[in-house]
Amino acid sequence: MRQFLPSMSRVTIAVFALLLASPSIARADAQDEAIEKITQMNKDAITAYQQKKFEDARKTLKQALDTAASAGLDTHPIAARTHIHLGIVIIVGFQQKDLGIKQFKKAIEIQGDINLTKALATPELNDAFAEAKKGAAPGPGAPTPPSPPSGPGPGKSGEGEGSESGLSHEAVTESKQGASISITVKASSDLQFDKIVLAYRPDGATEFLGREMKQESEGTFEAEIPDTATGGSVVAYYVEAQDADGGLIATKGTAENPIVVHLAGVGARRHDADEGGGGDDDDDDDEPETRFFVALMAGTGFGWATGDGDTNADTSIDPPGVAMAGIGHVSPEVGYWLNTSLMLSAQLRYQYITGTTDIHTSDRVYHTANYAFAAFVRATWRFGEDKFHPFFSLALGGGRIRHVVSFRQLEPTCGQNHDQKCIDTIGAGPVLLGPGAGFMYDITDTAAIVVQANSVVGFPTFTVNLDANLGIALAF
Numbered sequence: 319m320r321q322f323l324p325s326m327s328r329v330t331i332a333v334f335a336l337l338l339a340s341p342s343i344a345r346a347d348a349q350d351e352a353i354e355k356i357t358q359m360n361k362d363a364i365t366a367y368q369q370k371k372f373e374d375a376r377k378t379l380k381q382a383l384d385t386a387a388s389a390g391l392d393t394h395p396i397a398a399r400t401h402i403h404l405g406i407v408i409i410v411g412f413q414q415k416d417l418g419i420k421q422f423k424k425a426i427e428i429q430g431d432i433n434l435t436k437a438l439a440t441p442e443l444n445d446a447f448a449e450a451k452k453g454a455a456p457g458p459g460a461p462t463p464p465s466p467p468s469g470p471g472p473g474k475s476g477e478g479e480g481s482e483s484g485l486s487h488e489a490v491t492e493s494k495q496g497a498s499i500s501i502t503v504k505a506s507s508d509l510q511f512d513k514i515v516l517a518y519r520p521d522g523a524t525e526f527l528g529r530e531m532k533q534e535s536e537g538t539f540e541a542e543i544p545d546t547a548t549g550g551s552v553v554a555y556y557v558e559a560q561d562a563d564g565g566l567i568a569t570k571g572t573a574e575n576p577i578v579v580h581l582a583g584v585g586a587r588r589h590d591a592d593e594g595g596g597g598d599d600d601d602d603d604d605e606p607e608t609r610f611f612v613a614l615m616a617g618t619g620f621g622w623a624t625g626d627g628d629t630n631a632d633t634s635i636d637p638p639g640v641a642m643a644g645i646g647h648v649s650p651e652v653g654y655w656l657n658t659s660l661m662l663s664a665q666l667r668y669q670y671i672t673g674t675t676d677i678h679t680s681d682r683v684y685h686t687a688n689y690a691f692a693a694f695v696r697a698t699w700r701f702g703e704d705k706f707h708p709f710f711s712l713a714l715g716g717g718r719i720r721h722v723v724s725f726r727q728l729e730p731t732c733g734q735n736h737d738q739k740c741i742d743t744i745g746a747g748p749v750l751l752g753p754g755a756g757f758m759y760d761i762t763d764t765a766a767i768v769v770q771a772n773s774v775v776g777f778p779t780f781t782v783n784l785d786a787n788l789g790i791a792l793a794f
Contacts, residue, residue, distance in 0.1 A: 352389035356382045356396050360403055364438070367403075372411025379404040380524065398432050401425035406438050409446055416515050416528045419564055422450030453563035484509035484568040485559060495551075495581040497763050499543040503557050503570065507537060511559040511567045516541040519576065521550025526573055531557070543579075545763070553579045611653035611661055613768055615789030619643040621774075621781045623721040627742035629677055629686045633725050635744060641721035644671035644690075644743075649787055651696070659700050665713070667692040667785075671720060674741045675732040687743045692717025692750055700758065707766075711754040718745045719776055719783050746781030750774050758791065766791045 359382035366375040379400055386397040405421030408414045425432050434447050486504040493499045501516050517526040527547070531539035547553055556571030571577040624638035647670065653663025667690075674686035694715030700707045720743040728740040756770035770787040 349389050349391060349394075352385055352391060353394070353396050356385055356391070356400060359385070360396075360400055363403055363407070364435075367407055367411065367438075370411075372407055375407045375411065376404065376525075379407060393428050395429050395432070398425040398428035399435075401428070402432065402435060403438075405446070405450075406435070406443060409443060410440075412527065414527050414529070415446055416530070416560075416564070417517075417526065419446050419450045419453075422447050423453060423564070426451055449564070453565060485514075485557065485570050487557060487570040489570075489577045490579050491577070493548065493553075493579050493581055496545055496548055498545045499548065499553070499579060500540060501531070501543060501555065501557065502534075502538065502540050503531065505537050505539065505559060505568075509559060509568060510561075512562040513560055514539045515558050515560060516543070516555060517558065517573070517576075518543045518547055518553060518555040520547040521552050521581075526554075526556075526576075548579075548581055551581055553581060555579065609655045610794050611651070611655060611663065611791060612794075613651040613653075613789055613791035615649045615651070615768060615770060615787035616646060617649070617770075617785055617787035618646040619719075619783055619785035621719065621721055621746070621783030623723050623744045623781065625744055625779060627723065627725060628720065628745050629674075629684050630725055630728065630740060630742050633728060633740075633742075635723050635725065636727065641723050641744075643719060643721050643783060643785070644669050645673075646670060647785070649785075649789070651791075653696075653698070655793075661698045661700065663696045663698065665694045665696055665715075667694070667717070667719075669720060671722060671743060673722065674743060675738050676734075677732060677740075678734050678736065686741075687720055687745070690718040690720040690743075690745065692719060692747065694750065696754070705760040707758040707760070709756060709758060711772075712752075713754060713772065713774070714751045716748045716750060718747045719750065719774060719781060720745045721781065721783075744781075746776035746779045746783070748776075749778070750776050756787075764793050766793070 359378050363375040363378040363382070366372075366378065382400045383397065383404070386392060386394065386400065391397055401421045401424045405418040405425070407418075408421060409418030434443055484506045486506070487502070490499055490501065503514060505511065505514065514531040515528050516531050517528040519526045529541055531541040534540045543553060543555060554576035556569060556573065556576045558569050559567040561567055620640055620642050622638065623635055623641040626632070626634050647667055649665055649667050651663050651665040653661045655661045669690040669692075671688045671690065674688070676686055677684040692715055694713040696711050696713045698709050698711040700709040702708060723742060723744050725740040725742060730737045730739060732738045732740040752772065752774040754770060754772040756768065758766040758768050760766045768787070768789050768791050770785075770789075772785045772787065774783045774785070775781070776783065
């Protein structure tokens with residue numbers, strides 16, 4: 319019996335120890351599984367990055383960091399490597415150096431001796447990583463630099479988290495959906511900083527994007543939240559003044575408590591889901607923000623000339639052929655958008671003609687035509703959701719289109735001394751109709767460059783004419 323009791327005690331202790339160890343073993347197995355999953359996510363993200371699918375790469379890496387956090391691996395080397403890859407994607411793919419450096423700093427704080435992934439390193443990334451190492455708190459594996467003197471430095475708050483003193487900014491709380499937002503901040507003359515950064519987060523996104531603000535005048539800095547970030551119902555932002563190492567000097571708003579802009583209006587012409595912009599896909603998207611359209615274009619054209627001259631009415635061109643429509647023309651246009659894709663408009667065509675020769679007789683001078691005028695009503699269908707908008711149009715109108723021709727059979731009988739070539743015009747119309755095509759490229763929210771090609775068939779005096787136009791359009 320005495321021998322049995324020690325044996326039972328040993329068994330009980332072993333079972334108890336096994337029960338205590340089971341959760342640790344389970345946690346270790348779960349972490350091993352998470353590390354394997356995060357490693358694969360990093361591989362998938364690198365593949366997407368190399369294929370220039372930057373948004374896919376960023377989303378995958380953010381999922382990997384979320385997985386690491388859920389598994390208690392925030393300070394594991396695999397999390398540090400994920401931050402390195404995310405910084406690379408942000409700098410190269412999104413041209414957001416400041417945000418990329420922040421990711422590098424997080425990696426260094428986790429693993430002090432970490433370096434860039436060799437296969438992805440570039441001079442640009444090496445510079446950014448070196449900058450991150452200067453401002454990052456060293457993690458395990460790196461020597462700890464001496465602590466700075468206590469107390470705030472010039473322009474810094476005592477807590478080292480930035481202060482609202484020194485920055486003056488009138489918060490923007492409302493704006494138009496699909497339009498860029500101008501942000502202006504003023505820095506006091508005694509604020510010591512290296513740069514001011516505007517950080518913004520589109521509706522639905524989980525990460526702020528940033529851009530350095532430009533100095534417009536003494537103490538005044540400006541930057542824009544781009545229209546690609548305002549496709550949803552809100553956009554958040556904050557402003558930071560930073561030192562040369564990226565340290566925080568002063569702030570208006572923070573990542574945790576940003577300034578929120580409420581975006582009014584739907585039917586924005588631009589929407590970029592890749593930057594996290596939200597927005598509702600409903601029938602209101604057919605309502606344009608700007609309905610009126612005014613354009614001024616200029617160009618030239620050519621067409622098929624046949625029939626009798628306008629001044630030499632008893633002479634026909636022989637043989638018929640292609641002829642220019644004069645030195646050029648101007649074409650103003652005024653329209654109204656029924657929705658974002660269909661416009662009705664009126665377009666004029668004033669053609670200027672030079673180089674023709676007059677007919678001199680004994681009792682008078684017959685002047686050749688030096689202009690032609692036509693007017694059209696047009697329906698235009700526009701496509702595309704970004705800045706580039708191809709379009710197609712149909713036009714019906716009336717007037718004249720003239721082509722400049724030379725009557726060789728009359729040479730040299732024209733001019734005051736009857737010793738010049740007989741250069742005349744042949745008009746076509748007065749009924750004119752035909753299709754057109756081209757594209758509009760938005761240069762601002764209300765202005766666009768227009769490139770247009772219009773073809774016209776004229777009858778009963780026949781021609782087929784093609785015009786090429788270039789101009790600028792305004793919407794309001």
